[in-house]
Amino acid sequence: MIRIEKITIKEFRGIRDLELVMGGENFAACGPNGTGKSGIVDAIEFALTGSISRLSGEGTGDLSVKQHGPHVDFRNKPEQSMVTLDVSIPSLNGKKATIHRVVKTAAAPTITPADPDVLAALEAVQLHPEFVLSRRELIRYVISKPGDRAREVQALLRLNDVEKLRVVLQKIANAYAKELAPLERAEKDATTQLTDALGTAQLTKTSILAAANLHRQTLGVAALDDLTATTSLSDGLATATGAAPAQRVPKAQALADIATMKTALDALAAQDFAAKAATLLVGVESLASDPSVVNGVKLEALLNSALELYDDENCPVCDKPFEPTGFEAHLKEKLAHLDAVTAQRKALEEQVKPLTDAIYAAGTAIAKVIEYGPLFQAPLDMKLLTGAKQLLRGRYDQLQKFLPLEDSVAVLKVVHELPDLTPALAEIDQAVAAIPEPSSQDAARAFLTIGQERLEQYRTARKRHASGKARSERAALVFKIFGDTTTKALEAIYHEVQEAFADYYRQINKDDESDFTAHLLPSIGKLGFDVDFYGRGRFPPGAYHSEGHQDGMGLCLYLALMSHLLGKGFTFAVLDDVLMSVDKGHRREVCALLKSRFPDTQFIFTTHDEVWLRHMKSEGIIKSKNAAQFRTWTVETGPTEWTTNSVWDEIDGHLAKNDVSSAAAALRRYLEYFAGEASHRLRAAVEFRGDGEFMLGDTLPAAISALGTAFKTAKGAANSWGQADVVQAISLFETPFTASKITTNVEQWQINKAVHYNAWADLEKGDFLPVVAAFRTLTAHFSCPSCEEMLSITPERGRKTGLRCTCGNVNLNFNTKPGGAKVVSEPQAGAAPVL
Secondary structure (H helix, E strand, C coil): CCEEEEEEEEEECCEEEEEEECCCCCEEEECCCCCCHHHHHHHHHHHHHCCCHHHCCCCCCCCCHHHHCECHHHCCCHHHCEEEEEEEEHHHCCEEEEEEEECCCCCCCEEECCCHHHHHHHHHHHCCHHHEEEHHHHHCCCCCCHHHHHHHHHHHCCCHHHHHHHHHHHHHHHHHHHHHHHHHHHHHHHHHHHHHHHCCCCCCHHHHHHHHHHHHHHCCCCCCCCCCCCCCCCCCHHHCCCCCCCCCCCHHHHHHHHHHHHHHHHHHHCHHHHHHHHHHHHHHHHHHCCHHHHHHHHHHHHHHHHHHHCCCCECCCCCCECCHHHHHHHHHHHHHCCHHHHHHHHHHHHHHHHHHHHHHHHHHHHHHHHCCHHHCCCCCCCHHHHHHHHHHHHHHHHHHHCCCHHHHHHHHHHCCCCCCCHHHHHHHHHHHHCCCCCCHHHHHHHHHHHHHHHHHHHHHHHHHHHHHHHHHHHHHHHHHHHHHHHHHHHHHHHHHHHHHHHHHHHHHCCCCCCCCCEEEEEECCEEEEEEECCCCCEECHHHHCCHHHHHHHHHHHHHHHHHHHHHHHCCEEEEECCCCCCCHHHHHHHHHHHHHHCCCCEEEEEECCHHHHHHHHHCCCCCHHHEEEEEEEECCCEEEECCHHHHHHHHHHHHHCCCHHHHHHHHHHHHHHHHHHHHHHCCCCCCCCCCCCCCHHHHHHHHHHHHHHHHHHHHHHHHHCCCHHHHHHHHHHHHHHHHHHHHHHHHCHHHHHHHCCCCCCCCCHHHHHHHHHHHHHHHHCCECCCCCCECEEECCCCCCCEEECCCCCCEEECCCCCCCCCCCCCCCCCCCCCC
């Protein structure tokens, strides 16, 4: 990935004109909410990707980068809204590059140099938009449903195509499984018709050959020795002696088909069928009596239909585009709330099946008999049978689809009732009886001809069913193998991630959760997440852990995932106020974790909490020069920084206009900030206030006193060791500090008077300039002249051991030599100066 050296922002979001030099190192932006921190995050994301996640996604409505990316006063001038990033690319040995992106032409950034290796590196960054992490994104890894977490984590690990393919394979397997029922029924119908034609109870090779050879012998045709896939029962009939035209209605077969029809109709009129229908009727009526259940059944049917009809692009109901994983998850989440309704419906559908099977058998048998009607020399009127067939078909269709429930109730009330078919049955019986009895040879010929026709139908139906079954089993097996294989691979990935996650979390909570463990539990389409809770068992993170611990978990899991994904390529991340609820007791550990485990990663932090900023500075994760502290924001000016240069420039600007009161107010606000920070770093003795509202009079004298005491303590320690050169170096620093302290004490009275506009304090520019100069000089003494970082007493708690800065140029020791002091007046040869 990259490191940011410098960012320049013009007329973008809430920022008018801002340049921040980061130098490829960690950087922090701190300030109250509404002071412009998020604008920096948006600018970085926009420069690298051309988009702003805050303006896209769920809940953003009509927001867009082009319309809402520019500063509000430049919303109609997107060509003047731009961000420029100066970056270095570690993977290219620190090669420098510049990305300049304008809102109007966001999709076409200017990259310099446009070398192939630079372009490839920046394209890689675009593949990982998760380099910007806000608490909204962070917490979704922890507090979310297993299916949602699986999608989020797999998207971050670039495994989302795995989930897409899984969904496709599952859809294929479901579709092929659904095809089996009609294929199975068609084979069953063909089997029934073949057994009727052959007059055999079972379909075996022996029974078929026996029936066929009996009639072939009658015709003097050679017997069949075997029955293969290509054997024809009627083979040789064309050369058989005594060949005669076949009867239009084969009497024997017609009688068999009529008998099958009557048996099927009798089954519908049987007491057992009526009893099953009555039992089912009670259940369906009970279901239909509850409006909420009825609506649930309807909704479930609609959702399942939508899942079946979805084309992986658009919702079949509303035509809106949907990502496959999102659509599946959305509908399945709704279906999950209908589990009880689904269970009721499925139980009733199981009771429906015997009824629909009987109805289907009767309808099929009637349809076969109807075919004979027009074949008689005097065609028969088959209206009664045709009407009965249509009636049964309607009942079958309604019970199959089950909805509307009221229609199923109506069918079940009369399902065992049939129209009077006696006239039609008598007419066809009479017509078949009138057919002359065929000769044995004619009967044999008809038997073999019809038998062969139905054997072909059976072979075709059986082949289709076998093919469909094999296809379904193959699809199910592919889906299972894919699921097992990917789950195994994901388990390996997640095991590595969970170990790193638990290790990170133990480090930041070593005081109370040093034995912490975690388990990421992948399954098809889901990712469970259980964590240890003080040895009492493993539970979801939201079960017992506090919000602060959850935030910590979110960061640790994110870091573990990014480390697995990018390894040493994880060189850049933006953490946008992600740890706002981590308790103060663990903030130092978080800083230590980032510093020790990710020394090669440039972190860009934003926070509204000054304590966080102090921890980051004191732990050395950021340098003072790499922190922008915003104090105010206005739509006209954008954010204003609490930087030394900017505050003195502001004061100079007020004084140039002879506006002493404004200059005094700015100076006072800055000194309040400065004195608070200095008191914290120097462990100054400030009277405690529960509301945290410390006045300048509380903190500034305490900070000055603490620094003076530090110098005296360090001189005493140096004297005890006989380090004259150190004593001299401290004196060179202490003397001007003391003088500056005296000057500010003399001039300080003028500040409050001017701030509060007291009429008698009529100060002019000339009166106030010495005040500004005095405090500017005084505040400079609190920082290292090399790294410009404010000096700090170490450690933060416990016995004070020294006064230091980050770069080590200031490193004063407070520890005196055991056995008493040794005061020296001359520098000793060979002693290294400290200041």
